[in-house]
Amino acid sequence: MKKPALISILGFVCALCIGLPPASAEPGRFGLGVGVSTMGFSVEPRYRINDAIGLRTPMGFATFSDSIDFEGNAFSGNVRLGGVALLTDYALPMGGLRISGGAFISNYRATGNAAGQLTIDGVTYAEAEVQGRIRTRDRISPMVTLGADLGTASGWRLSTDLGTIVTRFEGRFTGTETSGDPGFPQRLQNYEDRMNDDLSKLKVLPYVSVQAVFQF
Numbered sequence: 001m002k003k004p005a006l007i008s009i010l011g012f013v014c015a016l017c018i019g020l021p022p023a024s025a026e027p028g029r030f031g032l033g034v035g036v037s038t039m040g041f042s043v044e045p046r047y048r049i050n051d052a053i054g055l056r057t058p059m060g061f062a063t064f065s066d067s068i069d070f071e072g073n074a075f076s077g078n079v080r081l082g083g084v085a086l087l088t089d090y091a092l093p094m095g096g097l098r099i100s101g102g103a104f105i106s107n108y109r110a111t112g113n114a115a116g117q118l119t120i121d122g123v124t125y126a127e128a129e130v131q132g133r134i135r136t137r138d139r140i141s142p143m144v145t146l147g148a149d150l151g152t153a154s155g156w157r158l159s160t161d162l163g164t165i166v167t168r169f170e171g172r173f174t175g176t177e178t179s180g181d182p183g184f185p186q187r188l189q190n191y192e193d194r195m196n197d198d199l200s201k202l203k204v205l206p207y208v209s210v211q212a213v214f215q216f
Contacts, residue, residue, distance in 0.1 A: 033058075033159055033211030040081045044159070044211050054089035056100070058161075058209060061107065068112065070195060072119050075132050077112030085143055096148045104143040104165045106136040108205075118177075121187035130175035130188070134199065141167040145207060161209040169199040 033044035040062025048054045061082035068075050087102035115129040145163025173192045177184050 029215055031213050031215045033213040035159075035209065035211035037161075037209035037211075038081070038205070038207055039083055039209075042209065042211070044209075044213070046213070052091050054091075054098075056085075056087045056089060058085045058087065059083075066110075068110075070132075071191070073114045073130065075112030075114045075130075077110065077132075079110045080107065082107040087143065087145070089147075096150065098147050098149075100143075100145045100147060100161070100163070102143055104141045104167075106139060106141060106165075106167065109133070109135040120175075120177075120184070121190045123181070123183075123187055125177040125179060125181070125184075127179075128175060128177035130173055130191075132171060132173050132195075134169055134171040134195075137168040137170040141165050143207065145209075147209075149213065155215060157213050157215070159209075159211040159213045161207065163207040165205040165207055166203065167205055169202055171195045171199055 029048050031046040031048075033042075033046065035042055035044075037058065037060050039058065039060025042058055042060035044056055044058045046054060046056040059082075061080075063078055063080045066077070066079050083104055083106045085102060085104045087100040089098045089100045091098050110133070112132045113129070114132070116127070118125055118128040118130060120128065120130070143163060143165045145161040147159065147161035147163075149157050149159050151157030171192065173188055173195070175184075175188055181187075
């Protein structure tokens with residue numbers, strides 16, 4: 001799935017939410033949401049414990065092709081989004097709003113490959129190949145969102161969320177070159193260290209979700 005398409009779908013469905021009245025689920029009822037989020041295409045089982053507290057389990061998945069340039073080397077590969085969240089909802093006394101908190105089990109990963117003439121740690125190699133990988137360092141991360149249910153109190157409604165996931169990322173490079181340079185492994189390690197220095201500045205992931213929910 002292409003990332004721009006996912007963003008366009010999110011924007012379109014968000015626009016449909018404008019003007020719909022707030023809704024709250026009756027205690028003891030199950031619901032199932034289907035929609036899109038920053039985790040990709042997603043489903044969301046939910047259960048309402050009482051008027052104030054509910055449980056949700058958003059799950060999502062998407063993949064798309066992408067390319068990235070790091071220090072002059074072009075890596076082409078795939079990005080995988082997704083994961084599973086376990087959230088507890090707390091209803092707020094205003095307009096059907098809720099605040100939610102819980103844990104996110106990540107499935108985020110990016111892999112890429114660069115080949116040909118590459119410059120690694122300041123040295124240019126005529127023939128080299130490097131594989132790169134980036135993934136979340138924390139398998140389980142804290143997550144908090146603010147959301148609302150919009151529509152009728154029973155049957156179908158739209159559910160929206162905006163929040164953040166606190167996490168860390170790490171990357172790794174492996175590779176080969178044909179000149180036999182004995183310093184290549186250390187240069188590749190230095191290259192990897194600089195990437196991880198950049199990744200260390202990314203400490204949160206945004207979370208946006210729009211779901212069509214049916215309340216059973």
